[in-house]
Amino acid sequence: MLSSPCVMTCSRTCSCILGLGLGTAALFAAGINIVLLFPNWDRTYLLRGLIGKHAMLGSGLWGGGLMVLTSATLISMMGWRHCCFSENTPCQSMLTAMLSSGLALLGALICFITSGTALRDGPFCMFYVSSFNQTRAWKYGYPFKDLNSRNYLYDHLLWNSICLDPPKAVVWHVSFFSILLCISLLQLLMVVIHFINSFLSLFCSFCEKY
Template identity: 35%
Template sequence: MCTGKCSRFVGLSLLPMAFISMIANLLLMFPNGETKWTNHIATQVWLMAGLLGSGLFMLCPSCNAIRAGGKGCCGEGCCGNRCRMLRSTISSIFGGLGSFYCVIVSATALADGPMCFSSKEDNWGYHMKNLNESYLVNKDVWDDCVQPPKIVLWHIVLFSIQLGIGALQFILCASQLINSLLGIMCGDCRKDDKNKG
């Protein structure tokens, strides 16, 4: 596959993922879509890994990868699109760090569980954190969290989305890093494809 076409594919894949991750993080701030629980939100939500790491940090690598898939900076073929590929290399490193941040925060959030009001302990806290068996496989303990309602499922689904997107973005940024390095060394093959046709 041509380095330019590959860059465009990666950029167009990263862009919607960034918006989905931002939406997931915003939803985590309002459990069940209600504003009355904002005083009792897990620390990992306030770290904004989905909004920043896999969201805003990913817009730069995405746009640069899409631009690297366009015509070269001096017109068609002059520098083989090497200038844009160089920018894409740098922004791919930046995006990889953001997605890695999102993966770490989301994995920690899934391990700790949500902050909730426990009917057993009669207080707010991370009641799923120190259980003998992981709350992820033992659904019976979910009912211990009475407020916000169904917070455990809300927490698992949205942080799982962020975790999955962050991991996929990390892989795409790594592949774009390799692709753009090849583009810097070898140029863009699309001019050759046009000459053949």
């Protein structure tokens, strides 16, 4: 059976690894959200205000990015026992772990929900609409949402036939929001592991004390 000091060392090592993993994932989430602001690497869409609301919300920047990165920094510091965490009691450490987990959980969850909603609604792009006198005009909006094309993700024939501008808007939208969704899901998984690791660390601290 492993001794409590050995378990504590493993717990701290796990915190360091999780902190590094969460921090890396947060940087990737922020980077992906920035890419979504420049469809086809063209900044004119952002300057003209032709970016979808899901990308402009920036949940990958401040949610899955900044909030998770802040939490990752706290988790890493707890693992290395730097600064004010070096003299913390087990209960104080557990409280810090819960706060950092809660912050990361909230940020990752916001990013996950936003990404899922973006994939459901489809991209913001230019598409043709028919008026009452049978003339055709174009406008910017969410054609897959407005036209009730709920299965656009599975019908690739719609991708290039409906969205006219930006070019390959659906591919850009689906690809990067799918990546953002996966990143936020990975962050949620690491937060759960961190919480379990912190609970085991607290339990072993009490075992070592008594």
